[in-house]
Amino acid sequence: MKIVFFGSGSFAIPILEQLNGFHQVLAVVTTPDLPAGRGQELKENPVSVLAKQLGLPVLKPLSVKNNPEFAAQQKNLGSDIFIVSAYGLILPEDIIHLPKLKTLNTHPSLLPKYRGPSPIQNALKDGLSQTGTSLMVLDSNMDTGPILAQESCVIEPSDNYISLSEKLALISANLLIKTLPDYASGTLSPVPQKDADATYTKIISRDDGRVDWQKSATEIYNMYRAFIPWPGIWTTWDGKKLKIIDAGVYNPDLRMLSGFTDIYGYGTVIKDGVIACGQNSFLQINKLQLEGKKETDIASFLNGYKNFIGTVLLP
Numbered sequence: 001m002k003i004v005f006f007g008s009g010s011f012a013i014p015i016l017e018q019l020n021g022f023h024q025v026l027a028v029v030t031t032p033d034l035p036a037g038r039g040q041e042l043k044e045n046p047v048s049v050l051a052k053q054l055g056l057p058v059l060k061p062l063s064v065k066n067n068p069e070f071a072a073q074q075k076n077l078g079s080d081i082f083i084v085s086a087y088g089l090i091l092p093e094d095i096i097h098l099p100k101l102k103t104l105n106t107h108p109s110l111l112p113k114y115r116g117p118s119p120i121q122n123a124l125k126d127g128l129s130q131t132g133t134s135l136m137v138l139d140s141n142m143d144t145g146p147i148l149a150q151e152s153c154v155i156e157p158s159d160n161y162i163s164l165s166e167k168l169a170l171i172s173a174n175l176l177i178k179t180l181p182d183y184a185s186g187t188l189s190p191v192p193q194k195d196a197d198a199t200y201t202k203i204i205s206r207d208d209g210r211v212d213w214q215k216s217a218t219e220i221y222n223m224y225r226a227f228i229p230w231p232g233i234w235t236t237w238d239g240k241k242l243k244i245i246d247a248g249v250y251n252p253d254l255r256m257l258s259g260f261t262d263i264y265g266y267g268t269v270i271k272d273g274v275i276a277c278g279q280n281s282f283l284q285i286n287k288l289q290l291e292g293k294k295e296t297d298i299a300s301f302l303n304g305y306k307n308f309i310g311t312v313l314l315p
Contacts, residue, residue, distance in 0.1 A: 121227065
C-alpha cells in the first residue's frame with residue numbers, strides 16, 4: 001500500500017517504523033524545525049530525524065490548510081492513504097479526503113474517552129488502571145471520526161507519561177499494521193463513536209503542574225506521573241518555585257500520624273521530605289530543585305536548608 005505519513009512527536013516513531021517495514025511510504029509530512037536551547041538553533045523533531053535515516057522524502061509545510069501547492073504535491077504522489085499520528089497540525093477536509101482510502105489517525109485513548117491533545121496525561125492523572133489506543137477514520141473535528149479498531153493497555157502503578165507513551169505507541173503501530181489490510185479490502189467498516197459518552201482533554205500548560213496540597217498524596221503522585229517530563233510538578237517555598245523531581249506516596253504508621261494534617265495543615269514538611277497532604281495522606285519527596293539552584297536529593301537539600309522541616313509549602 002502506498003502511504004503518506006503525517007507525524008512529528010516521539011509517539012509516531014514506532015508507527016512510522018512499522019509502516020515503512022510493511023508498506024511503501026512515499027513521503028513523511030512533519031512540522032518545521034524549531035529553535036531550541038540557549039543558542040536557539042533550529043532542531044529537527046524525532047520523526048524528521050527518523051525519516052531521513054530511513055531515506056524517506058520529508059516535507060515540512062508551515063501549514064497544510066489553504067496550501068494549494070501542498071495539495072497539488074499530494075495529488076501527484078498518488079498515495080492510497082494518509083496515516084496521521086502525533087502530527088501537531090490540523091488537516092483540512094480537502095486534504096483528509098484526498099486519497100482513495102482517505103485518512104486514518106491513531107489516538108492514544110479508548111475513544112470517545114479523552115478526546116483532544118492530552119489523553120495519556122489525563123489517564124495517568126485520573127489514576128486509571130487501564131487505557132488504550134484507537135484507530136479511526138479522520139474527520140474535520142477533534143477526534144470524532146468513526147472507529148476502525150481499538151486495543152486496551154494496562155497502566156502499571158509505576159508507569160509515567162514516558163513509559164505509557166512508549167507502550168501505547170507500540171500497541172498503536174501493531175494495531176495499525178493488523179487493521180490496514182481489512183480496511184483496504186472493504187471487509188472492515190468503521191463504527192461511529194457515541195458522542196454522548198465523550199470526555200475531553202486540553203493542552204497541558206506549565207501551571208497544570210502546580211501542586212494543591214489539599215489533594216491526597218495519591219492524586220499528587222498521579223500528577224507527578226502524568227507530567228513527566230513536562231511541565232513537572234512544583235510548589236512554592238521561601239518565596240521561590242520548588243520543583244519536585246522525584247516523589248512517591250509515603251505510607252506511615254497511621255496510628256502515630258492520624259489527624260496530622262488537621263493539626264499542622266496541608267503542605268507542612270513533617271520530616272525529611274515527607275509532606276502532609278489532604279485526606280490524611282503524605283507525599284515523600286526524594287529529589288527536588290529550588291529556583292536558581294541545581295537538582296538535588298532530599299538529604300543534600302536538608303543539609304543546605306536545615307530550616308525546611310516544619311515549614312509549609314504553598315500552592
